[in-house]
Amino acid sequence: MALDTVSHFLAPKHILIPKEAAEEILKKLGVKPEQLPQILREDPAIDSLKYQKNEIIKIVRDSPTAGKTIYYRRVV
Numbered sequence: 349m350a351l352d353t354v355s356h357f358l359a360p361k362h363i364l365i366p367k368e369a370a371e372e373i374l375k376k377l378g379v380k381p382e383q384l385p386q387i388l389r390e391d392p393a394i395d396s397l398k399y400q401k402n403e404i405i406k407i408v409r410d411s412p413t414a415g416k417t418i419y420y421r422r423v424v
Contacts, residue, residue, distance in 0.1 A: 359393055361408045362406075363405060364399060365405065370403075381402065381422050384422040385421050385422070386423075387405065387422070403422075406420055
């Protein structure tokens with residue numbers, strides 16, 4: 349039986365960022381899309397969500413010290 353990583357309690361939440369919001373985030377961070385860390389479309393955490401190449405996703409992880417931490421990745 350395969351695990352559904354998207355709904356697993358240990359898997360962080362992956363959220364698609366709309367194009368307009370992504371441009372604002374990139375501007376705020378002062379980076380170009382190519383400078384973001386990459387995540388493969390085949391990554392088990394996002395495989396079932398079918399993100400398209402070059403879309404930006406927001407990953408929200410629970411942190412014992414910071415509460416929640418946010419990461420951004422570009423789908424390749």
